[in-house]
């Protein structure tokens with residue numbers, strides 16, 4: 001096998017701007033949609049990928065991965081329109097298989113549930129999308145739905161930045177009774193906010209409804225109520241090594257698109273580029289700018305050692321630098 005045909009290329013990006021990014025509100029597992037600017041970012045990220053593929057004489061990837069949140073779905077769907085793949089897509093949801101000990105089953109950790117109802121033209125659908133809750137944003141605990149400047153004011157700069165960026169920083173747990181949409185619409189309509197309690201305008205979707213496929217087909221015992229970046233790294237590792245990389249490696253051109261979130265993209269980089277716990281604090285991910293990550297497949301080694309990091313670069317490095325700095329400073333600017 002020659003050097004060049006065992007190179008795996010990942011196109012990794014954070015979704016375009018969401019309604020809550022726009023409002024400077026912690027989003028986490030709240031299911032915000034993209035703004036118009038977010039849709040535009042998705043489209044221009046696909047244009048950048050297209051230009052790069054043409055320049056390098058590489059075919060469009062045939063596989064993509066998103067979280068289970070709407071903002072990554074909308075981003076990838078919009079990108080596929082621009083890449084001419086939207087008619088070809090086949091959508092699958094990955095659910096966890098656990099062994100008796102409630103650990104991921106080592107032999108068959110994930111089950112693929114096809115969610116497209118149209119099976120008639122399956123043969124033409126050669127762009128495979130896989131969605132997994134393991135690619136979701138970090139669960140931002142009780143900070144979800146709250147304005148960043150307000151939290152900064154309450155916790156002070158040091159604690160605010162520690163929880164946002166330290167590898168082990170973790171927000172207080174969410175009170176799911178209060179901060180999750182009610183399963184029963186009638187009960188939701190009747191729910192009264194006690195005097196002096198804050199009304200949560202932005203809530204996490206009811207999990208039984210949002211993750212119905214996971215509840216129906218898989219073992220779902222581990223959905224979090226607050227996470228540090230290290231928690232996200234742990235939940236992502238099996239997905240990356242047991243599913244994403246082996247699938248991408250088996251495609252014709254060994255490339256794939258991954259659309260994640262600020263913290264899930266930071267976690268992917270931490271895992272694949274071997275970034276230290278300390279250095280990851282300074283990594284901020286801009287919305288909607290693709291990063292190319294190249295890995296070399298090393299034959300004859302076990303999972304985690306079988307992909308060696310080679311190179312990574314943004315397709316618009318200048319804009320990525322400016323926008324990453326803005327992400328870092330969220331909450332601090334006046335007038336937010």
Ligand SMILES: O=C(O)[C@H](O)COP(=O)(O)O
Pocket residue numbers: 025026027028137140164261262263327330
């Ligand atoms: O969940 C969120 O609000 C953002 O996507 C990430 O926020 P952060 O950059 O403050 O960690």
